[in-house]
Amino acid sequence: MSDSHGSTPAAWTAVAVSLVGFTVGGIAMIIGPNWLLFWIGCGLVLAAPVVGLVMSAAGLGGDRSNGRGSSADAA
Numbered sequence: 001m002s003d004s005h006g007s008t009p010a011a012w013t014a015v016a017v018s019l020v021g022f023t024v025g026g027i028a029m030i031i032g033p034n035w036l037l038f039w040i041g042c043g044l045v046l047a048a049p050v051v052g053l054v055m056s057a058a059g060l061g062g063d064r065s066n067g068r069g070s071s072a073d074a075a
Contacts, residue, residue: 010061014052021045 025041028034055061 008056008060008062010052010055010058013055013060014048017051018045018048021048 021041021044023041024044025038028037028041031037052061
């Protein structure tokens, strides 16, 4: 089992982008509904995994070869 539990910059950034997207979409439904703002929130939620994958490919994700977190955690 992984020691990192997904605690990598890529994972946390994806979660943060998704959280912002849900928040924007929720606020859009409360204040209107403001459909443009709602769809912007949906776009952010859909972009979150893409951001996570890109950051992971750039070396900011976990090292899947040994089941550990980032290379800095493997020390």
